[in-house]
Amino acid sequence: MTNSMAEVVKSKVILVIGSNTTWNHPVFGSLMKRAVKHHGAKLIVCDPRRIELCDFAHIWLQQRNGSDVALLSGLQYIILHEGWENASYIRERCEGYEEYRKAIEFFTPEKVEELTGVKPADLRAAAELFARSGVGALYYCMGITQHSHGVDNVKACVNLQLITGNIGVEGGGVNPLRGQSNVQGACDMGGLPNVFTAYQPVTNPAAVEKFSKAWGAPLSAKPGMTLTEMIPAAGDKIRALYVLGENPMMSDPNLHHVEESLEKLDLLVVQDIFLTETARLADVVLPGVSFAEKTGTITNTERRVQLTWPALVPTGNVRQDYEIVADLAKRFGHDFPRTPEGLFEEMRRLTPSYAGMTYRRLERVGLQWPCPSEDHPGTKVLHCGKFARGLALLTPLSYRPPAEVPDGEFDMVLSTGRILQHYHTGSMTRRSSILNLIVAAGHVELHPEDARRAGIAADDRVVVVTRRGRIETRALVTQRVAPGSIFVPFHFAEAAANRLTNDALDPVAKIPEYKVCAARIERAGTAKA
Amino acid sequence: MNTKTRQALARIGSRYPSRRSALLPALDLLQREARGHIDHESLVEAARVAGVPLSEAYGVQTYYTMFRRQPVGRYHLQVDTNIPAMLAGADKIVSHLQKRLGIRPGERTEDGLFSLETVEDLAACGTCPVIQVGDRYYENMTPARVDKLLAALRKGKLPDLPAQAHFSSQCNILLARRGVERAFDIKVYRKHGGYGALPLALQKKPEEIVAAVKDANLRGRGGAGFPAGVKWGFLPKDGNKPVYLICNADEGEPGTFKDRQIMEHDPHLLIEGMTIAGYAIGARLGFIYIRGEFAWIADILERAIEQARQEKLLGENILGTSAHFDIVVHRGAGAYVCGEETALIESLEGKRGNPRLKPPFPAAVGLYGCPTIVNNVETLANVPYIVQHGAEAYKRIGTPNNFGPKIFGISGHVRRPGTYEYPLGTPLDELLRAAGGVVGRLKAVIVGGLSVPILTAKEARGLVMDYDSCLKAGTMLGSGGIMVMNQSVRIPRVALRAIEFYAHESCGQCTPCRQGSRVVAELLRRICERRGAAQDIERVLELCATIKGSTLCPTGDAFATPIEAMVKKFRPEFEALVR
């Protein structure tokens, strides 16, 4: 996030797109609802599903799945044509305006209606509310990114916030809500194929030299493969995989392929606290410890680095995760620090945005990066006054449809995601007694009209089929989804949504298109093979 | 739900600056549509119209006694059993109805035709006993009149059974047109000098009117006697928020039935007063918050307001000037506490009628968070006279610091219970004479509505009825609702009935009022039923002493003070019951 969560009550207008916030980030969802209910913020929700936030929204735009570039650009078309943009901000802080402006001309309200299904009057009302209410924040989540054109979606968000002058101001910002406790930290720490910590590129010789010196080893300057590239390459370019606390056998697209790939590996090492679907395929399983048994730092969605302390002493013959890695490194002649604080101290010396953090400083309420020195208070709002690259780039965008759209055989649009009571691949939440009391099994959300047409009653067993696979699950008949759309949560191994999903990737971010593919739904027992 | 209802609901919503205010009217409308109660679906609909969560809509619905969860009979008979009614023999009416209908209060006849309920004060103290059927009051009820009523209802007809209301006016200001036929009509009002003050007011600067009202020392007639002009002066200068004027017409203090005389029989007097006040304080919108039981009076007011609009006396550019003012009639739904101004504001905002913590006071933060003035009906009805005749003329009425006319409502054991307009400072004896004199021997009198300390006959002798004299005599002028009790009255029973009323009406927010009223009621019930101990009398006194001044709003004092006075002044009667 460019900004901080507490600022949401300072926004005059909030645009939420592709985020079912009250389910996926419930506590922040509460802050958002509070901003609307008690602080007078206006709320615009853009979502194909009628999510809970729609009840609080002043305007709800129900765009078709995968049409976000058109929707966001359509808003910008109206803003620019009405002269509601922040001209001085564009002049002083942005570049690329001319080309961008030309590209926007494609997105007339009529064109946008054709692509998104959103009526020009509604689009106009949203554009006016967003551009003319005062400082506006934009929040998005996987509904924006998990598309074969996810990068374009994000750029469309950035463009909107740039032309309205909402970046680098309190209560504004482009704010992706991170879905996992330390997904921000994993990125910050260089858990990506192209960068070291704090996004120092592996292709930068100075960075390579710095890390090579610190780590006492020569380093490759060639960017590595992404997860979504490594898995299909298993058994071919990739011969061994070391998986730490992840469960690609549930989380990755087109699971059938994932399983085939993992089985082709010469060596699969899984380090986890449970024998997950992935661990079951492993050659070696290394038992680590849970969040409640470790010391360390976690970086949240607003870049806040917080300490976590061990509440329990691990039992059994298990080891701290950093110890396991250090024990392995030792076998290669490398000495790793043997305490979390030791690792943190080594890391921060190599990581400019974390350089000013110490365990002592983090103790109370954490610190938000960048925090370059020990007297720096941390940073709540990014890009104030100046962008990292100097001027912000307005990117010209064109509309691209999703990789797979409904047709005669697969007539429904399937999207996947989370529900309030469960988390990711379910390895933690499905072992929680209360959460399983509330939601014990998976389901597919289906609109009453479609249910009626398919002869499906509420709670019927149904089969969802795509070109990749099929699952059997329970029908949840609800108006939350639009007619012609279905939604399957991906937490449930016995009805794993990712047996269905399309492994089409965004060409740049390599993110799979989880939010749109073509599917068909039938009552169980009547399904064709 | 039919389209007509939908349209009506939409219209309700558009009347208010905030949608939320539509909740009470929406619930009222849906209850009427459903013939007497609100089910889950109606509640969901009302919540949707008002834009509130279901939980809050339910909280509101169950707060107000007029909203019902269960179906009632086609004719729902509600008998007022509060103290003025009790003094007039309401118990006999209840038992007569029970006998005739074969049901007890809270029940419904098998054929679904009738249901019976005993209710708290209906502001018909001078014409008790009273039965409310639907939107109508049947007053001066006797067993014979009850039989006539039931016979007509069985035929499906709401009969006309005129009440006999006594009144007289010595000042000819507030009740000047009380006896005039069709005085509610704007033509009649004009013929009798009405709307003479408004054009004069519009020629003055607003601050001149405020000054005149201040100068006249018009004291609030709702009960507290706080000077209206001073209250108006508390409004923030140069604020950028709208200012609201609210007329408090939630007449509910037992013993009080004066405001309805003005609203029912002379509504334009109130409208003229409000319009002048609105102009003076810079309000463009005013509300009349009228208790829900006065449904037909609300209709009268709405018709009068419409007439005034037609004649450009309300709305945009009043009488061709640049002044704008309009009035919305907002009906309550059965809650005594809404007579307290912050509770009233909450209720008008579509919430439970819970008093707010003060400060801030409404003049700073009132309706929808905006500066707001709340004045009683009678207070506002004084304003045209002051404008038309000047503060000096006004101050020639009454006694120093207690100027102007006052409507005294006299109920209980007098020959001609009714409303009497006399100058402030009139001796009580004179008022009692006007009301035909005491029936039997005077034992005690409550002179300012139920919330003020009772006076023994001896204490009442020579009492002068104005704010300061009453205070000096150890009681309060309050609303001027005088309840007269003769030697037949047993004070412990009055005390029990009084505390039952307050316990029923407590909003329930704060501990001393919610639970204190309940415990005091329990103790007094034990005493009256001869199950009590001497210690219980002490406990009542202790509790009253501690409750006073400890509650969130004045309701705690409103019951602790009179109960304490009854026990202290008539202690032997209580002691006799615990021996």
Next chain:
Amino acid sequence: MKITIDGRSVDAQPGQTVLDAARAAGIWIPALCYHPKTGKAGRCRACVVEVEGQRGLKESCALPVREGMVVRTDTPRIHSVRRMIVELLLSEGHHNCISCQANGICELQDMAYHLGIDRPGLRIDSHPTPLDDSSPGILRESDKCIHCGRCVAACQNGVVNQVLAFAHRGSHARVVCDDDVPMGQSSCVQCGECVQVCPVGALTLKQPRERKIRPYEARPTKVTCPYCGVGCQIDLYTKDNRYAYAMAHEQDWQEQPNQGMLCVKGRFGLDFVDAPDRLRHPLVRKNGELVEASWDEALDRVAAGFKEIKEKHGPDAIGFLTSAKVTNEENYAFSRFARAVIGTNNIDHCARL
């Protein structure tokens, strides 16, 4: 600024209430309805004080400090009001500390103890209200409710789930879910904020009750929630090295990312740490089966495997999936292992998934 409370000069900040200033100075003022997260309510009347030069009693929770103000919290009048409040609250309902899950952390119990009330003097017989145990995580005992309104304020205005409200009026008033349905059938999402703020035992968690753990036996540790990216700060309560229950960490709550709130997963979804199928020892595949192994055996096999593949196919034949669920330190170590020990940049995690 300075104010005087009970003859003591006390430091106060502008904007502070008398209650805050008194508490900061260690002066005991009971307050059953005020909670920092839900704010002033004026309902319980327990916090009333007297201010020199002002008539009557003032709610200290709503009373802003003013330079030089002289406050008394210990007059006979205040004492009698406080006693009355406790007596009245105990006069109805069923306040049974012996079996109450809130025993030891109950603010009403504390107040009665402070005032030396051994036996309430007033009792009104009332019929017990049935427990509402219809929801998975929360037990409601309305007989213990003291009408403080914290849960309602928290639900309506804090977490804005808008389920709890006061219904009815006077002494019949009570807290209901939606239009008075059991919590388990209501729109409640079980965030547990109501339990978090309840001063008594009217709203309690089922988890510790089922585990027979009294709150005062359990010990909190501040942890970061393992679920979404909000980074909620949780007090994880444990007893005898077992999970007990979870509450939001409320110290400096205004500066915490979750501002003292949790969701259903953070509140109730952490018991997986005690799941019986936790991995307790390394496993190595032998003859197609995963079997228990020593650490040395497991680690040697991994090291040997990596060495062999690196030699045969080069370092880029090895891939690493690090984790969005482990700490920064662990991610850093893992990244260093991939890049420096093995020599590949093939490292990624499930940020995209």
